[in-house]
Every structure is written in structure tokens, then in C-alpha cells.
Amino acid sequence: MKTGSKKKGARTGTERAAPRLIALGGGKGGIGKTFLAANLSVALSRLGLEVVAVDADLEGSNLHTCLGVEPPPMSLADFVADREVDVGKLAAATSIPNLRLIAATHANLWSPQPSDEQRVALVGHLRKLPADIVLIDLGAGTHPAVMDYYLSADEGVVVFAPEPTSVENGYSFMRAAFYRGMHRWMSDEPLRDLIAQAMDQHNERGIRTPLDLLRAARALDPAGGRRLEKLVHRLRPRIILNEARSATDIKMGFAIKSVCLKYFGIEADYLGYVNHDDVVRKSVLARKPLVLSHPKSDAAIYVGRIARKLAAGSFRSKAVRPKARSNAPAPTHRKL
């Protein structure tokens, strides 16, 4: 999403390609973002990819819990407090091969969030991590920090649950990403102004929708407007529908994809769905990722499918090859 350019560079001994940054958000709290981030990280690492899971939710950190690992001694909080400037050092090994965790535990209760400069530095550090995939678990809401990570990532995943509250917040999240992204990536001042005005949802220009904005931009400056229309393509949300209970719920993913096209003018991908499954709760209670504790549950199988789709991007680039299956840790390992 950030640059649209494919990273190159063979992984020959010392050199390796930069990791893919994948941010996972969704606006609404409690819809399974962290559950998915944890289990996708594990599933991806079991496909042979080196994964760093990052808990970016400094105010509600629990990725370590979903992963079933003890809170590491150091966390992003130490980076925010300037006690550790090298984010790479915060990536703690887990009991799961190929998977490391940057936790967000023991955040400062007075001011948990990193400054703007720290956020930029953080993303820069994440890009330099020696890994194939860096998966970032975002907190709920559309806090500027959340949107910053989302827009800086190479790919953004938006989680929906089939209920109006989640749908509403999911679209708010996309709306925030749209306007902030356009504002961030557009260089022409007059158009940036226009975008900033449009972010006020009761703006005087009567810009109500993303397409209104593109139309207004075209009217203001045809060439700049066209540049803006191109920038829109950088946003390509990957949708996951969590807690599906019926075929109607599952179909909603396609409907959201269509709405993205017709409302935002952006192409979205429906990565897949995960059913509502009571074993999810059991696995959280047991502090063990579902894909390890109940690998044959439907939910784990669906998570596995999504992981394979995500992994496809890494396997395709020649720089990264899945490791031989013999390297896989657990005897139960199988291609889901």
C-alpha cells in the first residue's frame, strides 16, 4: 500500500528482501482482530515463513495472550519511553519456530502512545526486521496512530463481523484510511486542502462521499484530480469476515467488496471468513493459539486458508521460498 512498488532483492546469505508489512485492523473492538493476528502469525510461520507479530495496541495489549506466550520483559512501551531505540531488540523469540513477538505490555498509563516521530521511526525499524512477514495487530478505533500504521503497511487487512456495529465501524475505518491516505500521498497543496476540508463530514463544499471528493478534485484541477484517482488504488483492503454463523454472513464479504468499489471506488479482496466457533474461546482460555490447540476445527481450517492466501504474496517473490516441510516443528504439521 505504501509505495505500490514490489520489493526486490535476493536472499543470498547476508542480503534479504525487506519483510512485507501487513496491518490488521477493523475499527470495532472485540471482533477478533487479535485472535486472527495471533493465529495467522502462527499459521504463516508454520508455512515456513519467518514472521514477527507486532502488538501495536498499546492501550489494550493482549496479542501475547492469544499467542500463549509469557509477556516478554521488553516491549514497545520501552521504545515509547526511549529506553530502547532498536525495535529489533524487542522482537522476542516464542516457543513457536519462525515466530517472534514484539509485545505492547506494561505501557505507560499516562501517555501510552508513541510520538509522531517515534511512529515513523517504528515503521522504519519494522521494515528492517529480518523476516518475511511482519504482522501488525492494530487496536480498535481510528486513532491517528492506528491509521498511521495501517497506511504505512504494504497490505491492510480489515476485519468485519456480521453485525451492524462492526459494519459501521469497519466503514468508518475505511473512510479514515481513505481520506488520511489521500491527504498523506497527495503532494499538490490545493488538493490536500480540499481533502482536509472533506474530512470534516459536514464540510461546506458538500463533499459527502469519496467519489464526491474525486469529482470535486477533478473540477478543481483535472490533472491533479487524475493523479488523485490513481492514488486511490494504493488502498486495497483485504477483508476478513470473522464470526460467520451462516451462509448469509459469509456472503457479506462479497457485498462489502462490492460496496468498496461502488462507494470508495477501491478494489478490495475478500480474503476469507472464519466461522464462529466455541473452540476459539476454549483456545484463548487454554492460552494456546487455536491453530495449534484445535488444528482440525473449522475455524482453524479457515484461518489456515487465509494464511495461505496471505503467504502466496511471499512465495511468489522468488526471494522467499517455503522451507522444506521437514523444518516444520510439530509432528501434526500439515498443509491446511
Place this chain on the structure above:
Amino acid sequence: MKSILDQNFYELLEVQPDAPTDEIERAYQIAHSTYDTGSLALYSVFEEGDAVVLRERLDTAYRVLSDSASRREYDAAIAAECAEVDLEANGNNGGSVGPLEIELELPLEIEFEAEAEPQIIASSSVELGEFDDFEDDPEDTVYDGDRLRRARLRRELELEHIASITKITPTYLSFLEEDRFDDLPAPVYVRGFVTAYARCVGLDPALVARSYMERFESTAPPKRSRKKNLFARS
């Protein structure tokens, strides 16, 4: 990027310009339920006025494209307009973007293997009480015909849909589900059938094939004859 008012009928229905009639039918049905009043996916995005306009446009698009005569007329009109836009673009180098300019969509890059998801949408609605009873398969689950069928029904897939995806006849598919080993062809084919079936219904193909074939091969009938009339048995 175009507003919904600029989109041509094909773009509106999200189909290719050469889509066959049944696909247009399907696309319209999907769009109809997506943009229906009260659709959850619409919640909080479109304002009611916009949704009404969109629905009307979708209806019109469907009306025009589902009738072969009016569709031909429409195609000719687009072609003419496209040519005009081309001329304009070449004439005054890089003029404004015409409303009918067809943008090339990037192909979806993440297709890893054929998955069953897109078919779900085409399935008719089989109401099923057991839908919520997601099975927690133990380590040594036996994937027999019943288990396959349950997986299929939970996804509300009809045999015919699976047949159209896998190109396996519904008859063989039902034999698979009924464990009618005598009526099924040679193991090498059955393995292929089971694998394709499993993939369609979202089960692990390798696992299912292993389990199913184990039973199939161990209960090898005395003569798994190829001459057997497929419809001979009840």
C-alpha cells in the same frame, strides 16, 4: 475512477462485457441482495438517496443486459462512444477522461489455489438447523460420505454446484456421499473426485483423500467392474 453515475452497465453489475446471460442473471441477484434496503453490508455507508439511485441503475442495467436485443444495441452504443473518446483523447492529447473509459482492472493476485468461496454465493438457500453445529474433528476423523455431505450442506452447496466446479457428474458425487464403493470407478479416479470435492467444501483435500481412500480400498469389492451400469443399484 468513476462515480456510480459514470459506470457502464457491465461495471455496475461487476461483470465482464462478454459475460454470458446466466452470469448477468447471477450478478444481478447478488447486487440485488447487496443493495437491498436493510442489507447489512450497506449499513452506514450509502445515504438513502444514493442507495435508491444505485438500485434503480442496477435494475436498468439488468433490464438492458438480460435481453439479447437491447444488450446488442447497448453494446453498439458503448463501442461508438468509446471510439469517440479515443478520438478525442488522440485529438487534443490527454483531454478529460470520458465517462465510458474502461479502466483495466488489475487481476486478483492472491489466488493460491482454486477455492470454494465464490461458489457459495451461487448456492441456493438450503435451510439447515445443523448449520451452527460446527464439527470439531478429532485427530482421527473418518471422512466418509456422510462427513463430506455434512460439510457440503453446512456451506449450503448443491451437488450441482460442486459438479459444475469439479466437472464431476452429480451421479458420481452422490455415490461418493453415499459410500457406494461398488458404483464408483477405479481408485485413481475416486482419489481425484474426493480431493476435488473436499477442496470445494472447504475440507483439507489431502486429509480427506487419505481417510476416504483407506476405506474405499480396504472394502474393495470382489469385482469393481467397469461394466456396471451406473444406475442399476437403488
